[in-house]
Amino acid sequence: MSVRNLEHLFRPRSVAVIGATDRPGSIGSLVMHNLLSAGFEGPVWPVNPKHPTVAGLQAWPDVDTLPEVPELAVICTPAVTVPGLVQALGRRGTRAAVVLTAGLKARERPDGPTLEQRMLEAARPYLLRVLGPNCLGLLVPGVRLNASFAHTHALPGRLAFVSQSGALATALLDWANSRGIGFSHFVSLGDSADVDVGDVLDWLASDPATRAILLYLESVQSARKFMSAARAAARNKPVLVVKSGRAPEGARAAASHTGALAASDLVVDAAIRRAGMLRVLTLQELFDAAETLARARPLAGERLAVLTNGGGAGVLAADALALAGGRLAPLAPETLAALDRALPATWSRGNPVDIIGDAPVARYTAALEALLAADEVDAVLLMHAPTAVVPSAEIARACLPLVQQARKPVLTCWLGGDVVEPARQLCAAAGVPTYDTPERAVTAFLQLVEYRRNQDSLLQTPPALPEAPRRDVARAADAASADGAAAATARYTAAADRPAARAMLQRVQAEGREMLSELEAKAVLEAYGIPTVPTRLARDPDEAARCAQALGFPAVLKILSPDISHKSDVGGVVLGLQDAAQVREAARAMSERIARVRPGARLAGFTVQPQVRRPMARELIVGVSQDPVFGPVILFGQGGTAVELLADRAIALPPLNMALARELVSRTQVAKLLGAWRDHPAVDAQALHAVLVRVSHLVCDLDELAELDINPLLADEAGVIALDARMRVRAGQPPAASRLAIRPYPKELESLHPVDGQQVLVRPIRPEDESRLRDFYASARPEDVRLRFFGPRREWAHSELARYSQIDYDREMCLVALPVEAEGHPSPQAPLLGEVRALCDPDNREAEFAIQVRSDWQQRGLGRLLLALLADHLRRRGTERLVGMCLRENVGMARLARSLGFEVRDAGGGVMALRLELGAGGHLPSGSAAQELPSSLF
Known part of the structure; x- marks a missing residue:
């Protein structure tokens, strides 16, 4: 880049x-x-x-x-x-x-x-x-x-x-x-x-x-470069995309449902969304969206109020909104009362707010004031059809001061031609978005909604994925009931056993196979804390009967064949077997059927498992596929045997956290069934989201993985459990870590260090550290804050803290220090002791950095340690120099910088410029004996 x-x-x-x-x-x-x-x-x-x-x-x-x-x-x-x-x-x-x-x-x-x-x-x-x-x-x-x-x-x-x-x-x-x-x-x-x-x-x-960037894309060549640049640009200004090639090229042959469902255009959608950009479908929408996003106030919610002087126009707007999945604002009693006082008795008394065709200017302004004051209204669409009562331009002149003072977005729609053109021109001159049809206005509002959602993905603050030591997980699982429900709840917090999972995949590769057996696939899932139903391998019908006897009835019997991926397609799954005799007979019949319908298929045996009794569970699918441009993608949707026919799925790029997993689920139709309805209690959402994050960890860790299907994944109020899984490994050498479009959390940079008698964990910052970062800044002495930010600060906005905690690990780095407890890891409430951050330019020539240490941890060697670790990281990634600024009065910082090899010069304006070449001679010494960094560089 x-x-x-x-x-x-x-x-x-x-x-x-x-x-x-x-x-x-x-x-x-x-x-x-x-x-x-x-x-x-x-x-x-x-x-x-x-x-x-x-x-x-x-x-x-x-x-x-x-x-x-x-x-x-x-x-x-x-x-x-x-x-x-x-x-x-x-x-x-x-x-x-x-x-x-x-x-x-x-x-x-x-x-x-x-x-x-x-x-x-x-x-x-x-x-x-x-x-x-x-x-x-x-x-x-x-x-x-x-x-x-x-x-x-x-x-x-x-x-x-x-x-x-x-x-x-x-x-x-x-x-x-x-x-x-x-x-x-x-x-x-x-x-x-x-x-x-x-x-x-x-x-x-x-x-x-x-002010805004408009893209027409036909293809993306370097996914990681594109994503880093797009995410950086989208934080600064609207980036809008028209991408050609939306029509599917046809389902390709794949070893999994996910491979067939993850069409490339869906992946592009996921990438655009993840980068905080907005995708539109036509060039007309591209320019409409550019004007809307550039001119409209920021949107705080998704509820629209429609104000119109014509019932028909209001219905058209409401229909367009409903058909596109938008929301009309339900008007509160207080808002209805305010409108009653301003409007004639014949007004619509609902949303759309029809103020009747004979509405004078005062009726428009009164209704608009009421809607702008309503807490339940997030945006207003003001529509007007020309009448002989009052010229459109007069209405525009009267309403524009209210619109310009409003804290919520107001869009206008002037229906007609030359008669309403003066009103359109007045709105355009005032910087107010204006459209000529209800449908275009509603589309523009929905673009605001979608853009806000995508931007929120850049500013969200996810909770951390709960983790428990594996010994505690195993104890909880052993105590769980045989049907797996309690085990699912207990085990979704398990820590990953990466070496065991990688060894399994590499063994399959060494044997020249691509497909893992069901037992092997479930073993990999278990290594990542994803609960699965107990499953045993049987070589023949008699052994299958003995396994079922041990596991309990009713039982499920499946074929085990490296040549058959979708077992139910050939009658390779039998449910509800009540005793050993039924299991034995089902296995014999299954062998005969496979020999008849798939004579060339190898039959390695059978898998036996207890039939899970989860009558209120929803059948879901979680999968992984490989996109030729963006690399691994994660799929979620409605599961079962008809998954490809229903095609209810959403796609996301890894890595995921809990907030991104929740957003992925929300983009499917089956999400509506996950809440409580009739006699169905709500699904354990945290357990479901945790499985998606676990799958994301698996994807990021295991280069050997090519495809994964967990189908069905049962989810109910007791948790989640994988009934079946299929997994395919790559043939040949795995690609480099750059296969991921977004660089995942660099766990390899975590390290433990003794600092002044206390064990400290230094690691890259995570998105869920926002609250820690807020407390860290809030507890700092005013003098430390002034030296860090070159002025006094009292508050830090969520958007600013999110930007500081949600970094692009491919072009920036922030290392934080946390105290370590006796168990060897920080507690969930552990505070930040210090941070050092650097932002590299796109050429990786220069990194600008800042450092701050908690007031009571200064003069203990922590700042020197953080700066040394950051410099070493930048040197390894090929960054040429490290630069920063400090106030001229910060003589301690300047003195320390000189002792560490920085060139320090007066940059004017009361500021000193600090520069360190990161070549062979630019190594920062580590250790705690030297003077502590007392403040900040930036």
Whole structure:
């Protein structure tokens, strides 16, 4: 991930056009025309060896003869010339190029590299960044740059548009111009050989001229890079996505239900949601959403009130909301009373609030005031159909002051054409979202809802997954009843036995198998604390009868075959066997049936288990599949034999915590059945969510895992239990940990250290540490807070604390210290003793850090330890330098920094700049003998 040298691409001071020409209709001619007619203020140098002038400007025969080094080069020459030109530009000092040329996937000889590979090899030594090849180019209206062959210029604005399709980009540019929509950046990525969507997202995230980022995606090449950039950008501003390829390509052959259900478009949805972005379905919705999110107040809830002067329009809005799963606000008695006082007796007395077609201005403002004051209303949709009673513009002028002062979002809908256009213009000028139909207005509101949910996933504070030592879990399980209900409740808190699970998968791989047996799959689940029904292996019918006798009746009998994945499809499952004779006969009949319907299948025996009596349980499925781009994904939904037919499922990217697991469950239809209804008590939600988190841990830990199905997973008020499981391992060597689109919690950074006679655990911060972090800051001395934050602080908002505790481990790190008790681990109430955090730039060249130690733990060596561990971590990940700032008065900090090898210099403004090179000579000594860090660096 890199923004290195992108300033030369997006803010160049000079441009060279290589392949510039006056030939009508050629790319070189169009680029020259666009650059000059856009009014680019820097020099434009055409390069053409055959003509002395191009577009009235002196032309230069080659790169080496240019009068100065061009900051940006636009290449329009044949594909075969591009690698040599890039090398010449890099040698001359150019650091960015736009390659419009197509055809670089070709090879000059069959066994040689592609032209694109040669181009990248030529650019690499010079860190020359390449946009394209095969792209439309880019437009930056703010600097009057049109380095493209688009047919028109872009209007200036605050929306950035990034597209993987050049043809669509030109059509959209024309469409946007016709509607007066402007852009800060308009970028065509083309083949993304170097500069890709992640790089551009990183650049735009910190660009002050960009209010929102709009993406048109066709594919994602590097999932982890994309996710890190998208999450960082979405924390700063709205990021909206149109993704093509929504239609399923057809179910692929898979060894599990999950493999068939986890269609790639669902995975893209999950990735967009997890990153805090918003996905829309059409280009029209893309711009509607951009205006809505940029203009509307933040949404606190999901209940909408509709205010209208026409019953029909109100019904249309209510229908659109209901059909899309939205919620009308139920009006409280106090709100109804306030509306009764303001409206005629014939008003609708409900939501939508129909104030009747003859409504004057005062009726609009009174009703709007009542709804804005109502606690049960989270947003208001103000609709108006033109009448002869009062002009629409007068209503808009009267309502706009209320809308602008409101603490909740208000959307407006002016139905009609020219008559209501003045009202629309007034709203637009005031920054109030406005739409021309009820359906578009409702869609915009639902986009606000979805965006809020996605942003909440970036700001949620999950509870920690409860863990108990394995000896306590085993004792609880031994005391549980035979049907597994109590065992399920007792065992969902079990700590993972990773070595045992990995050994099982590796043994299966060593034997040349892909599928685990049911017993092996359940053993892996048990190693991760996921409760399963007791299961035994029987080699023949007589042994099956003996196993059933030992386990108890009624019994369940299943075939055990490496060649049959879905056992029920071939009659390989029999339930409700009441005695040993029935088990024996069922096993014999099953053997004969398999030999008849699947003559080539190997039969390794049978599995026997007691039939679990859970009459109120819901059948669910939890699974894992591999997406070719985003890696492992977790699936949850309604289970049973008809799971693929029902297709009620939701997808999430690991890693999960309890809050994300709860959100995953909520996105399914079966979630409605998990609460109490009729005689069914509610499911133990914590046990269910814990299983999802356990599966997430399993996915993150075990590279060998390819697919997993737990189906059915029974869930009721007593807990959860897996009745059946199938698991497939990867063939060959497992991929690196980067297979995960989001880097999981780096447990390998946990370490125990003695500090001044006390055992301390140092580990990366977790999302569930938010409350600890709040207490840590609140208990600090005012002087420590001032030195840390360069000013007094009394409160820390949830959004700020969530950002500090929910970090992207792939590009930032925060290590925290907690006291360790006699049992060898911190208690759930253990406070933070100190923290050190660093944020790396996207190029991993520089990390900016801050450190703070609890007031009563200063001067004990903890700060030195934290800083040393952080520096070692950054050095291992290849970060080049560590930098920070401290107040000039913080002489102790400056003195300590010098003793640790930092360069300390006066940066002006009462601030000292601290810098440590993390090469061979930049090692921080550890130990507690040296002076303690008394304050903060940042």
